[in-house]
Amino acid sequence: MDENLIRKLEILAESAKYDISCASSGTTRKNRDGGIGSAHGWGICHSFTADGRCVSLLKIMLTNYCMFDCAYCINRHSNDIPRAGFTPKELANLTIEFYRRNYIEGLFLSSGIIKNADHTMERMLRVVTLLRNEHHFNGYIHMKAIPGASDELIAQAGLLVDRLSVNLEIPTERNLKLLAPDKDHQSIYQPMRHIQQHMLENIEDRKKFRSAPKFVPAGQSTQIIIGATDENDQQILQLTSKLYKRPSMKRVYYSGFVPVNSYDKRLPVTQEVPRTRENRLYQADWLLRFYQFDVNEIVNDEHPDLDLSIDPKLSWAVRNPHYFPVDVNRDSYQQILRVPGIGVKSAKLIVSARRHRKLNLDALKRIGVVLKRAQFFIICHEMKSFKLQDASPEYIKLSLQDTVRLTGPVSEQQSQQQPQQQPQQLAMVW
Amino acid sequence: MVIFYYDKTLEGLLSAVFDAFKLKKSPEQLLTQGDIAPLFATDIHHVETRNSKYERVQLAMTKRLANITLRQLMAVWFSELPESDHLIFRYLCKTFRSPSSIETDFADPDVLQVRQIAQKVSKECEHLRQFVRFNAINNPTHHSNDHSTHMAGGEPTASPQSEKIYFAVVDPIYNALPLTLDFFEDRFADQKWAIYDSRRQYGFFYDLKRVEPFNLLEQDDLLVNDAINSHYLTEDEQFFQHMWQRYCQALTIKERLNPKLQRQFMPKRFWHHLPEMAMSNNPTSNITDQQYRATISNNRPDNITKQQK
Numbered sequence: 252m253d254e255n256l257i258r259k260l261e262i263l264a265e266s267a268k269y270d271i272s273c274a275s276s277g278t279t280r281k282n283r284d285g286g287i288g289s290a291h292g293w294g295i296c297h298s299f300t301a302d303g304r305c306v307s308l309l310k311i312m313l314t315n316y317c318m319f320d321c322a323y324c325i326n327r328h329s330n331d332i333p334r335a336g337f338t339p340k341e342l343a344n345l346t347i348e349f350y351r352r353n354y355i356e357g358l359f360l361s362s363g364i365i366k367n368a369d370h371t372m373e374r375m376l377r378v379v380t381l382l383r384n385e386h387h388f389n390g391y392i393h394m395k396a397i398p399g400a401s402d403e404l405i406a407q408a409g410l411l412v413d414r415l416s417v418n419l420e421i422p423t424e425r426n427l428k429l430l431a432p433d434k435d436h437q438s439i440y441q442p443m444r445h446i447q448q449h450m451l452e453n454i455e456d457r458k459k460f461r462s463a464p465k466f467v468p469a470g471q472s473t474q475i476i477i478g479a480t481d482e483n484d485q486q487i488l489q490l491t492s493k494l495y496k497r498p499s500m501k502r503v504y505y506s507g508f509v510p511v512n513s514y515d516k517r518l519p520v521t522q523e524v525p526r527t528r529e530n531r532l533y534q535a536d537w538l539l540r541f542y543q544f545d546v547n548e549i550v551n552d553e554h555p556d557l558d559l560s561i562d563p564k565l566s567w568a569v570r571n572p573h574y575f576p577v578d579v580n581r582d583s584y585q586q587i588l589r590v591p592g593i594g595v596k597s598a599k600l601i602v603s604a605r606r607h608r609k610l611n612l613d614a615l616k617r618i619g620v621v622l623k624r625a626q627f628f629i630i631c632h633e634m635k636s637f638k639l640q641d642a643s644p645e646y647i648k649l650s651l652q653d654t655v656r657l658t659g660p661v662s663e664q665q666s667q668q669q670p671q672q673q674p675q676q677l678a679m680v681w
Numbered sequence: 682m683v684i685f686y687y688d689k690t691l692e693g694l695l696s697a698v699f700d701a702f703k704l705k706k707s708p709e710q711l712l713t714q715g716d717i718a719p720l721f722a723t724d725i726h727h728v729e730t731r732n733s734k735y736e737r738v739q740l741a742m743t744k745r746l747a748n749i750t751l752r753q754l755m756a757v758w759f760s761e762l763p764e765s766d767h768l769i770f771r772y773l774c775k776t777f778r779s780p781s782s783i784e785t786d787f788a789d790p791d792v793l794q795v796r797q798i799a800q801k802v803s804k805e806c807e808h809l810r811q812f813v814r815f816n817a818i819n820n821p822t823h824h825s826n827d828h829s830t831h832m833a834g835g836e837p838t839a840s841p842q843s844e845k846i847y848f849a850v851v852d853p854i855y856n857a858l859p860l861t862l863d864f865f866e867d868r869f870a871d872q873k874w875a876i877y878d879s880r881r882q883y884g885f886f887y888d889l890k891r892v893e894p895f896n897l898l899e900q901d902d903l904l905v906n907d908a909i910n911s912h913y914l915t916e917d918e919q920f921f922q923h924m925w926q927r928y929c930q931a932l933t934i935k936e937r938l939n940p941k942l943q944r945q946f947m948p949k950r951f952w953h954h955l956p957e958m959a960m961s962n963n964p965t966s967n968i969t970d971q972q973y974r975a976t977i978s979n980n981r982p983d984n985i986t987k988q989q990k
Contacts, residue, residue, distance in 0.1 A: 257924050264931035282870045289868045295810050296946070298957055300933040303942025310932065345924075351847060351872055352815045354925050387871075509936050524936050604787035614788035 260345070262335040266315035266326050267361055269511070270418070270474065271504040275307045275356040275391040277469030278413045286387025288350060288357070290413065294391070295356055308359035308393055309346055313337055313375055317363030321431035322518055323420065323479045325511040326363050339374065343381040350390055357391030357413075358382065368399035376404065379411045391469075396446065398438040405445045406466075409453075414469040414501075417442050422490050426480040430517055446471050447499040470501035477532065478508040478525040479518060484557045485550040487532065492539055492546035505532045531557040538564055541595055542588055560652045565591040568628060569644045575628045579615065580605050591651075592624030624651055682709050682721045687728040689713040691758055694766055695735035697728040698773045707774065711767050738773070745776055750784050753799035760802045760855045768794060805857040810864055812951045815847035815874060816922075818903075818913040845915060847874040850907055850954055856881060862892050879907045908953070922956035929957040 275294035282289045296305035312326075314336030320328040337345075346358045360378060364371050375394060382388040392412040396405055409415060417439055421427040424436045446467060453466035473494065475487060487505075494500045507529040510521055535557060538544040542564070549563050550556070558566045568575065568591050577586050579601055588598045600618045604610060609632035616622055627647050685700070685708040687693040694711075701707060706726065712718065718725060742751065754772065757765050771791050775783055787793045847869065851858065858878050862885055865874065869887070877884030877897065886895045897903060902910055911919070952958040 253920055257927055260924060260928055261931040264928050268932045268934060282867045285871055287869065287871050289864075291810075291864070291868075295807070297811055298929060298955065299943045299947040300929055301940055301943055302934045302937040303939035303946065304932075304934075304937075305946065306929060306932060309928075348921055349925060351869070352817070352921065352925075353813050353849070353869075507937075509934060526937070600787050603785035607783070607786035608788050610788055617790070617793055618787055 256341070256345075259335045259337065260311070262333050263312045263315055263337065264310070266332070266363075267310045267312045267359075269325060269506065269509065270310060270359070270361060270395075271304075271506045272359070272393065272416060272472050272474060272502070273305050273307050273310070274414075274469075274472070274502060275393070277501060278391060280389055280468075282389055284387055286389050287347070288388050288390035290389065290391045291356070297353065297355055307356045308391060309349055309355045309357070310359040311337075311342065311361070313339075313342065313360060313362040313371075313378065314365060315363045316365050318366075319364055319431065319433040321420070321434065322512055322515045323430055323476055323508065327512070330512070339377040339381055342378050343386060346382060347386050347388065350388070355390075357388075357393070359393040361395040362397070364397060368397040369401050369404060372397050372400040372404045372408070376408055376411070379408065383411050393469075396442040396471075398434060398442060400442060402445050405442055406449055409446065409449050409466040410464050412467065414471060415442075415446050415467050416472045416474075417446075418474040419490075420474065420476050421480055422475055422482045422487050423480070426482070430480070443471065443473070443497075443500075447497055450499045467499070470499045472502040472504065473500070474504040474506055476508050477505050477529055478521060483555045484528075484532065484535075485552075485555040488535055488539075488546050488550050491536060495539060503536065505529050505536070527559050528557070531559060531563060535563045538567075543585060561648055562591075564589075565624065565647075565651060569647055572644065576630045577628060579629050579631045580609050590625050590628045592621035592626075592628075682719065683724045683726070684708055684710050684712060684718055684722045685726050685728055686712050686714065686716075688730055689766075690730065692735045693728060693730040694758075694769060695738040695773075696730045698738050698770060698777075699734040700726065700728050701770075701774060702777065708770075711770060741777065742773070745782070747784060750795075753795055756799040756802040756860065757795055759857065759860060760798050762798065762855075765798065768798070802855045802857055802860070805853050805855045806861050808948075808951065809851060809853060809857055809861045812947070812955060813849045813851060813865070813876060814954055814956060815849045815869075816909050817845050817915045817918045818848045818909065819915055820844050820846055845873065847872055848903075848909060849874070849876045850879050850904065850909065851876060852880050852907070852950070852954070853878065854950075858885065866892055877904070879904070922959075926957045926959065 273296070275290070276292065277294075278290040279292045280290040294307055296307045298306040300306060314334075315326045315332070316334050316336065317324075317326045317328055324330075325332065342358075342360075346355070349355045350357070358378075360375055362371050362375050365374075375397075379392055379394060382392065391414075393414040393416065394408055394412045396408070396415045396417045398417060405415070419436075419439055421430060427434060427436060449466050450470070453463070456463050457465070475490070477487070491503045494503055507524040507526055508519075508521065509524055510518075512518055535549050538549060539546060544567070548567055554566075554570075557563055561569075568589070574589065577590050579587060579590075584598055584602050587593055587601055588595065593601070597615075597618050597620045601610065601615070601620075604614070604618065610618075611631055611633040612622065612626075615625070615629075615631060683706050685697050687697045697708075697711065704726065706724065708726070710719065742754075746754075754769055757769055768791060772795055775789075775791065783789065783792055785792075787796070856878075858876060865876065866887060871889070873886075873888055875884055875886040875895070883894060883896055885892050887893075903913060904910065947955075
């Protein structure tokens with residue numbers, strides 16, 4: 252019986268693992284009523300699997316039986332994989348046992364669709380209710396809202412869990428129809444809107460009644476698959492920035508397409524997961540959320556795709572030389588934030604440190620600025636001249652390419668030789 | 682060369698700050714009893730730790746420094762790094778000499794270093810919150826009353842759940858454990874737990890009411906080679922550990938293997954306390970026993986001291 256339980260856990264973890272979301276942040280909740288658990292501001296990663304992804308929540312499916320037949324999904328109806336299911340009680344107990352040993356921050360509950368959306372949602376709700384009311388569990392719970400589930404069930408779930416999410420998966424309706432005939436964007440956006448409405452109403456309610464329970468305090472998130480269809484980065488990032496304009500949307504995850512379906516003609520034949528592109532998209536995502544960039548500055552009709560050889564911030568800086576040099580001792584925080592090699596932390600340190608004295612290169616280096624990048628774009632105290640004037644965009648680009656990441660482990664030797672040679676040669680040409 | 686001798690306590694250090702202003706001397710080294718004074722020592726002063734001295738310095742600190750800076754200085758003290766006491770000393774002297782606050786003057790090496798060491802310590806705290814792994818054990822005091830470890834924790838109760846103690850062994854490079862206790866106390870409020878720092882040979886025990894420090898005695902067999910004696914584990918403990926390990930393996934996407942990234946986020950020095958990384962007792966793992974032993978030997982203290990530098 253014990254071995255059975257382990258086997259079940261394995262099957263359902265295998266089915267859940269392609270969901271990228273791992274965040275357990277956004278809620279701070281103290282332990283209440285002598286129960287178990289708390290939610291800890293920015294979330295804690297408790298382990299890391301061999302693919303370098305973190306394990307924060309017990310990411311699991313209630314069942315991996317599914318009626319739908321989405322080509323990109325491992326749990327599609329026509330796929331030949333072992334199927335299993337937990338009873339709500341089993342899963343609740345398991346969560347508590349893992350939590351008591353500090354293995355996890357909480358539960359990330361997802362499910363294949365059985366019978367219909369409402370039936371599935373009700374079963375998931377039973378697990379969450381058990382955890383919150385029977386076990387007095389105060390930890391983090393992330394639950395998937397099933398596309399097409401009724402508004403009532405979403406309202407009920409939102410009061411119990413910290414985050415609800417609906418996965419968009421395919422950015423355009425046309426491609427979604429092609430790969431997932433059972434789904435349409437309407438059924439995905441509908442629950443998203445419901446979640447947002449309830450959340451905004453709840454915020455109003457809480458202004459009147461301080462003790463009213465919170466509705467999805469950590470907001471909602473979604474996921475987009477990269478590389479399974481032919482959308483370009485501009486389409487993806489435009490969609491992302493639209494989603495971020497909604498008040499409840501906290502994160503958009505990008506999932507590089509892992510070939511889980513080798514025989515389907517509708518899917519591209521890929522050997523490698525598009526990791527570099529995924530990484531660049533996350534970098535662009537960060538620029539949107541923390542660096543006050545507008546999406547049209549990163550991708551536009553002229554540059555519909557992100558440059559894979561350099562990061563999007565550097566790419567923007569090279570395209571806009573008129574914006575530089577930035578004087579770290581005078582210019583505003585927003586301007587300093589735009590310099591490649593200066594992140595949010597260093598920018599904040601610079602702004603507070605320069606009130607005491609003028610900053611020179613040494614001070615910047617100690618603060619943590621990556622001078623290798625930043626030197627082309629700044630002027631500071633005791634600096635002889637502004638470097639960008641002596642360097643062409645091509646020179647900067649080539650000298651700052653992260654070759655190691657691009658070439659991968661196969662040709663590591665080559666990449667070690669290249670970076671030293673290229674800039675020198677080019678410098679001579681110039 | 683001016684040398685101060687003090688007793689290596691925080692109160693002593695604050696008294697030294699007091700003496701520095703009282704005697705108008707700025708020492709170049711802070712030493713403790715037993716340290717040998719350098720050759721060129723011309724002026725040796727022994728700091729006497731007294732309430733009246735350090736309380737005045739404490740009061741001045743709370744007046745002049747923000748709470749976050751006070752916490753940072755505490756973290757620097759708990760880092761136990763060599764020279765960290767002198768750093769705190771210099772920081773305090775600069776604060777009291779300067780007419781305005783120096784807390785944001787990050788171009789000053791001392792101010793920046795306080796911040797950076799505090800960051801390192803808080804990162805170690807985060808590592809503890811991440812990688813503490815509790816093992817459910819039966820209360821060892823019931824097996825061996827004559828040893829009387831300090832874990833008795835009040836009157837013995839009969840119910841089996843309260844007899845369970847969730848026990849974890851940690852080995853942090855900085856003395857970060859005391860800084861994380863609030864977190865564990867809040868989160869695991871309804872279970873008895875204990876965390877033992879095997880490097881510093883002490884730990885903390887929570888008895889459902891308060892957290893108290895404890896020591897393990899020499900003859901206790903609870904720990905064997907810094908791991909928990911399996912004799913004490915509850916019956917289902919190994920089952921859950923095995924389950925967790927298989928779960929973590931199932932969660933790995935084979936197409937995206939990136940062990941370097943894994944090591945970056947989860948340094949190897951934590952692995953020998955993590956059940957999911959215990960490969961030796963797992964027949965399905967493709968990592969051989971020899972490799973497993975190699976990882977274990979990498980975790981030995983001599984390797985860790987290298988990282989510390």
